[in-house]
Amino acid sequence: MKVRIGGDASIEEAEAIAQAMANHAETDVEVFVGDDDEPAATSEADLSPIEDDLGPTEREELLREQIEDIELxxxxKYKERLDDQGKLFVRDRLELWFGEDGLAFEDGKFAAFDADDRLPADGLLTGAADFEGRDVHFMANDFTVKAGSMAAxxxxKFLRMQQRALKTGKPVLYLMDSSGGRIDKQTEFFAxxxxIGKYYxxxxxxxxxVPQICVLYGPCIAGAAYTPVFADFTIMVEGMSxxxxxxxxxxxxxTGEEIDMQDLGGARMHTTESGSADLVARDEQHARQLVSQLVQYLPDNADxxxxxxxxKPPKRSPEGxxxxxxxxxxxxxxIRDLIERVVDRDSFFELQPEYGPExxxxxxxxxxxxxxxxxxxPAERAGAIFPDSAEKAAQFAWKCxxxxxxxxxxxxxxGFMAGSQVEKEAILExxxxxxxxxSEATVPKQSVVVRKAYxxxxxxxxxxxxxxxxxxxxPSGEIGIMGPEAAINAVYANKLADVDDEEERKxxxxxxxxxxxxxxxxxxxASEVVIDEIIPPSTLREELTNRFSFYEDVEKDRPSKKHGTVL
Structure with missing residues (x-):
């Protein structure tokens, strides 16, 4: 608001008028004296709440006490056991992930408040938070409440969080530490x-x-174990999950088999043999760090x-x-030695490094x-494609x-590995x-024949x-049905066998x-235009940068159909 007063007014009078009008009108005020072009005084409105003698009632105080009790x-005795296991209490875990001010809100804090047993939040926390500048939905089990087990x-709460994620198009974080369904209450929620079946x-x-990211903090058994395998990306904590x-x-x-939990379904087993997890974290802090790196590459949703x-320039020169x-x-x-000469410095974030390492x-x-x-x-079994590595590549391409x-x-x-063992392991499938x-991917794709393409x-x-x-x-590239050794053996075996002189045969x-x-x-x-171009290796980074930039908005249509039948 601008106010003009008489030319004989003093600066002190202008300041007093500016302050009084700003407080009364609840807006910023500029006061001009006479015909001056510049204001003699300005004042910002004081919009802080008006103090009075009203405050929280006993009703609000009671509610706050109840909330404080729930948050415990x-x-x-169960909280003390967490220290022995190297685990954080769930609310401390949320503070690690989102900071003191990153939790936007929590839903369902009073779940099971009137239960016969004391079941704070029914052992499951859900809500929304800011994670690395991204709005995310989250769920987190409280292992101090019935071992994080799930009930009605x-x-x-879990279902509502998922259904809201479908509406908002925001990523979901599952911070899992659950022993599974609460068996003595199964009639209330199981079928x-x-x-609980609606989870999946x-x-x-x-x-x-939307990206679904799961971190495991403990043994997740039966139904609880399906959330991590349904997630797009799963991280397990070493020796804990x-x-x-x-x-x-x-x-x-x-079955009569005697086996411990880690051998049955520990982090190393699932990241090396089953492929059900992507990465192993050293501890809780490292798990958060890995997810903070991961989300840098992902959008909030598919739209x-x-x-x-x-x-950034690459870590090592493309000249090499x-x-x-x-x-x-x-x-x-x-191959990582080549990758680090192509991509931005320290940006390569590898997934499933020990599963299907070919x-x-x-x-x-x-x-x-x-x-x-x-x-x-090529450092692993000559780069031949085995069943595990094929499956790993398929899932990664699908997610990208x-x-x-x-x-x-x-x-x-x-090419693909041959032999009776890989056939048993479904190499064709x-x-x-x-x-x-x-074939189904509609994102821009660039294929580089580095060396063998058999x-x-x-x-x-x-x-x-x-x-x-x-x-x-x-220029090191080769494209053929098979490599030279195999081809000569397949085509010229008989002809070579007819040559008696060993030197002549060689x-x-x-x-x-x-x-x-x-x-x-x-x-x-290239002469037959099978491929588009042969490039000097030192230009590979520049070539790929230009091609991905040019084709950034390429449009690809899939045939009209409900869906394929392969995956």
């Missing part, structure tokens, strides 16, 4: 239409809609693109890329843009496509899933037939090998 959680009221229906509905369809005691009762980061790749096609090397999967930033990397690993993360394939593989996920490996790694925006190659093998290598050399593929 279960019996003190907590179940209702109900809106009971909602998980399925949320899948691909486990998940299994049944407890060791139940396993022994049913958005991933956030952009500040571009060609030196990283051995001249010999069969010599191993670590393929490396992870997120990275490329000139600040989120990309998902699927790369063959769901959340609009472009895909970068780095191909250096002799799991290889099919990898090819399907690659057999169906070129298909699984999004070769020319799989609708990549580009297939480019380095010379013939060498000549045939060189002829075959010329046939599969990537320059031949």
């Amino acid at each position: 959680g279960g019996p003190e 009221r907590g179940c209702e 109900n239409r809106e009971g 229906y909602n998980h399925s509905r949320l899948s691909g809609r 486990a998940m299994a369809i049944a407890s060791p005691r139940m396993v022994e009762m049913v 958005e693109k991933p956030p952009r980061a500040n571009p 890329i060609d030196s990283v790749i051995p001249q010999e096609p069969n010599k191993g090397y670590d 393929i490396v999967t992870g997120f990275a930033h490329l000139d600040g843009r989120s990309v998902g990397i699927i790369a063959n690993q 496509d769901a959340y609009n993360v472009p895909l970068l394939y780095l191909c250096d593989t002799p 799991k290889g099919k899933k990898m090819i399907y996920a690659t 057999g169906a490996g070129i298909y699984a790694m999004s070769g020319p037939a799989y609708d990549p925006e580009s297939t480019i190659a380095l 010379e013939m093998e060498q000549r045939l090998r060189e002829e075959y290598r010329e046939d599969i050399d990537v320059r031949r593929m």
